[in-house]
Amino acid sequence: MRQLQAMFFRNRWLFSRRIIQLLIIAAFTVELPAGGYLAQGNLSSSVWFGIGLTDPYIWLQSLLAGAPLGKAALFGVAIVAVFYLLLGGRIYCSWVCPINLVTDLSYWVRQKLNIKSNFTLSKNIRVTILMLSLLLSLLSGTLAWEAINPITLFQRELMWGSVAGATVLASIFLFDVLVTRRGWCGHVCPVGAFYSELGREGRLRVKATQVGACGGCAKCIKVCPEPHVLAPVIAKKATFVTSGDCTRCGACLDQCSTGALAMRLSFKKQGKFKGIPVVGGH
């Protein structure tokens, strides 16, 4: 019993994420006893309890492609954008996006099989693809990324067992397992890049609470899907993870056995770093 409890505690963030992710998928796919679904539409635009939500990145492509402004969509974009703007954009990546289930599985397989091969890709690739998708939307008059976006593809095709959808998911899975650690979400996907920019100032942040408690085991960095975001904190050069790239997945918190890290809402202005009051030794 103790052990089970401890196991849950050590994976509390992981389990919470999985529950939310699966609930979101279920809301779209599981028919209610009264008929209909909890949420209508898909992740580009959906209706929850009568409230419309629209993905700001897809909407931006649509706007650049030359669409007239739809009122309902505009309102839906505002809700979603403000949420991620305030809390942190890439919350989308680790709590909402269904592709995360695939890439997390890849990562798990990589760990289990102890695959070390890691083809270095620049994180700028995703920013380039983001820019390119916006430019191409402008030039071609169609939603460039939506032509291939595996996130909505997942909802549209894969759930109905399409070969094309399965092929795309399989390639992402293999790419992440065999080619590059956290290849897709960490380097390629422009949706992540978009939310990273949008949520640059997000206020939900990983905080180094008791600096003295950190034993320097670096387990957090090892599991972090975006390790560079933790580097300043572990090097004791910052108290908060401030990079927009942090997905708020909480993997670092699950790993940290000393309680040196915590997820906090911080509304203080994140000015220049002024040094951490060092308590205790090394």
Next chain:
Amino acid sequence: MADKTSAAAEVAEPERRKVFRKIFRQLGVATVVTMFGKAVLDSRPARAASVLRPPGALPEPEFNAACIRCGLCVEACPYDILHLARWSDPAPTGTPYFVAREDPCRMCTDIPCARACPTGALSPLVTDIKKADMGVAVLVGHETCLNYKGLTCSICVRVCPIIGEAISLKPIKNERGVLQIPTVDSNKCTGCGTCEKHCVLAEAAIRVLPRELGLGVEGAQSVGRW
């Protein structure tokens, strides 16, 4: 923004490997850009739709830009006639369409599909379903249509929800006698597809096509005897 951890490894790396790494990386980027560009170019909107759109759809180029591929229209349709295009379908991926011969639009008077659309890709200005323009019916099988053979099948006429206006029988005389020809008024036909659905032939002799395909588009030249 390269990983801090890989920076240390690179110092120890031989020059040659670094060059290879660079080449591979550039190749990788080139491949991604090419694949991506191609996918986008392939999904460029045709000038005219090649499939039937739900009622109220903007003209194809605007529709393709405005529709965010959410499928809310698909779920709103009580008869479940709409699909979101898959990769292998003839419309840009994710956009809604229907196939007349499989399941035509029932012309709901409250147009739930257009009401559900958040973007205005299905125009909220369409309030009278009889003004909708999903396409137009064209009798293409002048040799197979039973009425052209002198019978009075007329199924297409009898099933039309705007019977007598959108499609009606017009007599023409030829060597076989008087034929009753199903004739479409392109100004009244909404393109709902009911006639195509019910044509009794193995393949329909009357087809519902997007307007530009069904009627053609006038060119810049003046035509006719003037």
